[in-house]
Amino acid sequence: MRALDVEGLDVDLGGRPVLRDIRLHLDRGELVGLLGPNGAGKTTLLRAILALTRTRGGTVTVEGKPVRPGRSEIGYVPQRHEFTWDFPISVDQAVMSGRTGRIGLLRRPGVADWRAVGDALDRVQLTGLRHRPVGELSGGQRQRVLVARALALAPRTLLLDEPFTGLDMPTQELLGDLFTSLAAEDRAVLMTTHDLVAAVDSCTRLVLLNGRIIADGRPVDLQDAEPWTKTFGVSHTSPLLKLVRAT
Amino acid sequence: MSITDFLTDLLNPDLAFLPKALAIAVMSSIVCGVVGCYVVLRGMAFIGDAVAHAVFPGVAVAFVLQGSLVLGGAVAGVATALLIAVFSQNRRVKEDSIIGVFLVGAFALGIVIISQAPGYAGSLQQFLFGSITGIPDRDLYVVGGAGLVILGLVLALHKEFVAVCLDREMSRAMGLSVFWLDIVLYVLVTLAVVISLQTIGNILVLALLITPAAAARLLTDRLGLMMLLAPLIGGASAVVGLYLSWSYDTPVGGTIVLVATVVFLAAWLFAPRHGLLTRRWGRPGVPGAGDDANSSPCPALSPTT
Ligand SMILES: Nc1ncnc2c1ncn2[C@@H]1O[C@H](COP(=O)(O)OP(=O)(O)OP(=O)(O)O)[C@@H](O)[C@H]1O
Numbered sequence: 001m002r003a004l005d006v007e008g009l010d011v012d013l014g015g016r017p018v019l020r021d022i023r024l025h026l027d028r029g030e031l032v033g034l035l036g037p038n039g040a041g042k043t044t045l046l047r048a049i050l051a052l053t054r055t056r057g058g059t060v061t062v063e064g065k066p067v068r069p070g071r072s073e074i075g076y077v078p079q080r081h082e083f084t085w086d087f088p089i090s091v092d093q094a095v096m097s098g099r100t101g102r103i104g105l106l107r108r109p110g111v112a113d114w115r116a117v118g119d120a121l122d123r124v125q126l127t128g129l130r131h132r133p134v135g136e137l138s139g140g141q142r143q144r145v146l147v148a149r150a151l152a153l154a155p156r157t158l159l160l161d162e163p164f165t166g167l168d169m170p171t172q173e174l175l176g177d178l179f180t181s182l183a184a185e186d187r188a189v190l191m192t193t194h195d196l197v198a199a200v201d202s203c204t205r206l207v208l209l210n211g212r213i214i215a216d217g218r219p220v221d222l223q224d225a226e227p228w229t230k231t232f233g234v235s236h237t238s239p240l241l242k243l244v245r246a247t
Numbered sequence: 248m249s250i251t252d253f254l255t256d257l258l259n260p261d262l263a264f265l266p267k268a269l270a271i272a273v274m275s276s277i278v279c280g281v282v283g284c285y286v287v288l289r290g291m292a293f294i295g296d297a298v299a300h301a302v303f304p305g306v307a308v309a310f311v312l313q314g315s316l317v318l319g320g321a322v323a324g325v326a327t328a329l330l331i332a333v334f335s336q337n338r339r340v341k342e343d344s345i346i347g348v349f350l351v352g353a354f355a356l357g358i359v360i361i362s363q364a365p366g367y368a369g370s371l372q373q374f375l376f377g378s379i380t381g382i383p384d385r386d387l388y389v390v391g392g393a394g395l396v397i398l399g400l401v402l403a404l405h406k407e408f409v410a411v412c413l414d415r416e417m418s419r420a421m422g423l424s425v426f427w428l429d430i431v432l433y434v435l436v437t438l439a440v441v442i443s444l445q446t447i448g449n450i451l452v453l454a455l456l457i458t459p460a461a462a463a464r465l466l467t468d469r470l471g472l473m474m475l476l477a478p479l480i481g482g483a484s485a486v487v488g489l490y491l492s493w494s495y496d497t498p499v500g501g502t503i504v505l506v507a508t509v510v511f512l513a514a515w516l517f518a519p520r521h522g523l524l525t526r527r528w529g530r531p532g533v534p535g536a537g538d539d540a541n542s543s544p545c546p547a548l549s550p551t552t
């Protein structure tokens with residue numbers, strides 16, 4: 001059974017077509033990079049997979065079942081600016097907030113919940129900062145809080161929206177290694193990014209998206225200039241092609 | 248007036264309205280302090296403002312019909328809160344201008360309604376600035392009961408409110424009903440405002456909601472502590488404010504709000520980690536938040552003299 005299966009997905013926003021005929025599969029162990037220019041529909045695709053936006057047609061299944069918010073084995077790491085960083089809350093409580101839906105109404109976090117939070121913090125190496133207010137973290141540490149919050153649900157599929165944006169090279173590398181090892185632990189990881197170099201470097205597969213899927217393959221199989229110029233709308237002499245080592 | 252005189256007056260049966268006013272002021276400050284924490288953290292002060300204005304026609308109708316002011320205000324306020332919640336879900340509509348229109352309109356309606364009642368000038372002043380006399384016994388129970396319900400709901404839904412404050416998108420992905428949680432929160436804010444109207448008055452009630460919570464936010468980076476400090480500051484301001492107002496014959500709502508404002512200013516200047524003065528001449532080694540990375544950002548400014 002596939003970790004994630006998207007078939008013939010169409011999405012309209014504000015009466016305009018945004019995604020058309022999206023077909024995408026993820027298996028466990030894969031780290032897939034979802035690449036495309038601004039407005040290509042990357043965030044929309046992630047939201048459609050999470051059933052956060054209405055779709056026009058097509059199906060999305062996770063572990064063979066249709067997605068229902070709060071019920072599916074799927075973790076989400078939204079863009080960093082979605083989070084209220086000046087909220088007076090410590091790192092471990094912020095991570096615990098990811099389990100709010102699972103704990104359920106009128107219940108308090110129990111031992112199992114705190115253990116899940118502890119494991120997630122260990123996984124992203126934030127255990128030493130667990131009592132620090134989230135407002136006093138660096139960008140890279142914040143990104144790791146969001147990853148830990150998603151991991152606190154022990155999901156088998158992980159969706160990441162632009163996790164590298166605004167981070168320096170060493171931090172990007174650290175996070176890239178983290179995502180690689182998360183995928184290696186039998187998870188399926190799908191991440192959008194504008195960092196083409198990091199994507200070509202660390203992803204097992206790349207999906208080029210611009211309203212529809214233009215190419216889908218291993219980085220070594222995407223060395224033609226054609227799909228890249230088509231996706232990003234750049235010319236054949238664009239430095240972008242050098243960046244991704246396509247000719 | 249000395250504290251003992253104040254206590255004697257409190258126990259004086261001829262001044263029975265005084266302990267009643269004190270009880271209502273303290274109860275509503277506590278409730279407003281707790282609910283105000285969410286208002287401050289979500290930056291939704293405008294909703295408190297809108298609701299405070301919108302309850303006015305309800306209160307006015309209740310006044311003209313000789314009904315319960317708290318009930319009349321609650322009905323009008325909750326209706327407004329629901330409208331705002333529905334409008335603010337759709338982020339394409341600029342909700343603040345809609346609120347602006349509704350709110351001033353509602354206030355105008357209230358003034359027109361209340362002008363129909365004989366001797367309205369005095370009552371208008373009461374609505375706007377609060378008063379400690381003429382509180383019916385019934386209101387004591389209404390305020391107490393409503394306060395308990397509000398605090399109970401806050402306790403029950405705290406975890407969910409925090410999740411929605413932190414990240415709406417993620418809350419939806421977790422299967423939380425963000426829309427209904429918003430509505431419940433708006434209704435709680437409305438009820439907190441309505442039960443405070445009597446003593447504080449329509450114009451100043453927003454301060455009771457915001458000021459103690461904002462002061463508490465300056466004092467701590469821990470939400471749990473903030474939600475304890477805010478009602479404490481609010482309650483203490485109510486007691487001290489009422490005492491000063493009784494001693495110096497000043498308007499009670501204004502005095503309570505001024506006391507809370509002084510507390511806020513003090514917190515702003517002297518808060519342990521974020522205070523203006525403490526930061527400037529900050530002592531290094533102020534207890535951090537449990538890790539060792541909290542060195543002073545600018546060691547050169549540490550006091551050596
Ligand atoms: N709420 C909305 N209503 C109408 N159109 C929208 C809405 N949100 C996004 N769009 C449109 O949908 C398209 C896809 O947006 P989306 O946010 O998915 O792009 P993206 O690939 O994530 O871009 P970026 O790289 O800038 O994050 C854009 O053209 C955008 O204008």
Ligand SMILES: [Mg+2]
Nearest residue numbers: 042043044161
């Ligand atoms: Mg996006």
